[in-house]
Amino acid sequence: MLAQLLFVQILRAHLAAARRLPAGWLRAVSVLVNHGDGTFAERAVTATGATPIALTAAEFNGDGYPDVAVVESRAGTVSVLPGVGDGTFGPRQSQSIGVSPKAPVAADFDQDGRSDLAVARAPRYLAPGVIAMLHGDGKDWSSKPMDTTLGTHGAPYGLVAADLDGDGTPDLAVAGGSALQAAATLLNDGEGHFSVSTVYENAAGGVAVAVGDVDGDGVPDLVIADHGVATVNVILGRCR
Numbered sequence: 001m002l003a004q005l006l007f008v009q010i011l012r013a014h015l016a017a018a019r020r021l022p023a024g025w026l027r028a029v030s031v032l033v034n035h036g037d038g039t040f041a042e043r044a045v046t047a048t049g050a051t052p053i054a055l056t057a058a059e060f061n062g063d064g065y066p067d068v069a070v071v072e073s074r075a076g077t078v079s080v081l082p083g084v085g086d087g088t089f090g091p092r093q094s095q096s097i098g099v100s101p102k103a104p105v106a107a108d109f110d111q112d113g114r115s116d117l118a119v120a121r122a123p124r125y126l127a128p129g130v131i132a133m134l135h136g137d138g139k140d141w142s143s144k145p146m147d148t149t150l151g152t153h154g155a156p157y158g159l160v161a162a163d164l165d166g167d168g169t170p171d172l173a174v175a176g177g178s179a180l181q182a183a184a185t186l187l188n189d190g191e192g193h194f195s196v197s198t199v200y201e202n203a204a205g206g207v208a209v210a211v212g213d214v215d216g217d218g219v220p221d222l223v224i225a226d227h228g229v230a231t232v233n234v235i236l237g238r239c240r
Helices: none
Strands: 004-008 028-033 044-047 052-058 067-072 077-081 093-096 101-107 116-121 128-134 146-153 156-162 171-176 183-188 194-200 206-212 221-226 231-235
Touching: 028 052, 052 101, 067 101, 077 101, 101 156, 116 156, 128 156, 128 171, 146 183, 146 194, 171 194, 171 221, 183 221
Parallel strands: 156 206
Antiparallel strands: 004 028, 028 044, 052 067, 067 077, 077 093, 101 116, 116 128, 128 146, 156 171, 171 183, 171 206, 183 194, 206 221, 221 231
16 A cells, blocks of 8 residues: 555645635645655645644544544534545544644544544633543544543643553643643543643643653653753653
8 A cells, every 4th residue: 555645734825826815725634645656646635624733644434444633723623534545535524622622643542443532622721721532433423522631721732642651551641832831641541531640840832742762761751842942851751
């Protein structure tokens, strides 16, 4: 199967000649299909909801093809674009997720063999951030999002899933986005329910987070990009 390059594409065509932004300029995802030699086909554009800002790929509907979940900040929705196996998508399925979604991550959080979706979002300015969880049933997103409130204030921007406590289920790490925010870890109870485990105040200003064993001790560590002071923070995991 040819690899595919997926990214949110801001469509700025005709801006140089037009006074107004073209309709739909903030409502699209583009796919560039890899030829297998490092070159790509022309982009195929698929419409989304208003202001798509982040996406993740996973197999959501059980047909064996990778799908794409797009968070749409202005619309307050997440849309799933079902892949059909050739780099194009079927009709999108949208689900309300709450005010100002920022970052999605897909994993089987409840261990039922189906991909679920966690979305970091910011309800309002200086209010605690929220992780909204959608449990996949292999068909659609008819379930109501389950919210977990973070112990930090403001907009969470970065989100990653990894087994942080060694119990075999994916947990979450989140990074905030201003000097008033911090990084936090949320532990999974094995059924897709989360509780805030630790808040790291020294990671204020984080906009992206990654997990890896950076010190080689077999325990996952956090790496956080801090836009406020232009640094990368490393938070070492404790031995289990």
